[in-house]
Amino acid sequence: MGTAIEEHLAAGRHARAFDLIVPEYKDRVFRLAWTMLKNRAAAEDATQETLVRVWKALPGFDGRAQLGTWIYAITRNTCLMELRKRRPTVSFDDPDSHEAQAAAASVATGPASDPERDNLLRLVETLPANQQEAVRLFYLEERSYEAVAEVLGMPLGTVKNLLFRARKRLAELARPDEVEAA
C-alpha cells in the first residue's frame, strides 16, 4: 500500500485515500476481472462495481489485511456474482463446445485473423481455470510472478507452479501430433 494512502486511511480521510486508490489499483482490478469474465465490457463493469464497493466499504477497512488483498478479494467476489448471473454455466473446459469456441474468438482481438494465435487461445481455454487465470495475468502483468501472486492471493511458489504446468501443457498440446490427437 502506498504510504500516502495509508496516511489518509489512518487519518480517516477516506475520500482522499480513494482518490489515490483508483489510479493505483484500477488497471489490476480490470485485468483480474478480465481474466475471470473473459469479456472486456463485463470486466469494465465489474471494475466500476468493485471500486464503488471499495468506496462504500473503505470507512470500515481496518487495515488487518493488505489493502491490495482486500481490493482483489472484492474484485473476485464481484466477478463471481457476475458469473453466477450468467447461468446456465458456460463450460470453458470443453474446447469443442460452441460457447468455448465463441469465448476463444471473443478474446482474440485485432482485425486480422491469425490461425496460429486463435489455435493457441483455444488451447489456453482447455487449461484448468486457475492455470488460465495465472497465464493471462502473467502476460498482462508484464511477466511478474509477484504481481500475479498478489492479485490472485496465492503464494509465489504456487503461482510459479501453475505457470510452469500451464506452459508445459501448452507446449505439449501445440506439438503437431498432439494437436491432431486432441
Next chain:
Amino acid sequence: MNNSDLAYAGLGPCEEHEFELVELVDGALAAERVMAVQQHLEGCGRCRAFVHEMRAIDASLAGALPQVRLSADFDARLQERIAQLARAVPKEAARAAAEDEYRSILRELRRGLTWRAALNAASAGAVGAALAFGIGAVAPAALQSTAGLEPLAGPLGLYVAGIAVVGGLLAPRLLRRSPGLPMLG
C-alpha cells in the same frame, strides 16, 4: 533450435531441471542458479529443446493474449457514480433523521392516546352506567308483571357499578388496537 536438438523435441526435459528451466526463460531464476543451469543446458539436448519450446510458447502467448485497457471515459463514469453516491449519503442521513422524528412523534401520540383513551373509556363507562340504570329501573317492573319475579331494585347499584368498571377497562384496549388516530378527532 539446431538440428541436433530437434531430435530431442517432445522428449521432455530432465525432471530435476524442468522447473528451473522455465524460471530461466522467465528471467526469474535465482542468480546463484543461473550458471549451473546453463552449464547443464550445454550438455543436454532434451533440456535445450524444452527451453526452445518454452521460449516459443512464451513469445506466442505474449503476442496472442490481448493487452486489454480500460476505456478512456472510465474515470469520468466512476467519478459520476461516486458523486451520485456522495449526494445520496446526506439524503439517507436526512431520511434516517426524519424517520427518527416520525417515530418520536408516534411515541408522543401513543402517550397522548393513552390519556385520551382513558378519558374516552370514562365517558363510555358513564354512558353505559346511565343506560344500565335506566334498564334496571324499567326491567324489574316488566319482569315482575310477566314472570312474577321480585323487583331487582336491590342489586341494581351493583350491576351499574360492574358495567361501568368493565366498560372502563375494555375501552382503552379497544382504542389502542384501533389503527387510526382520526377516531380521536
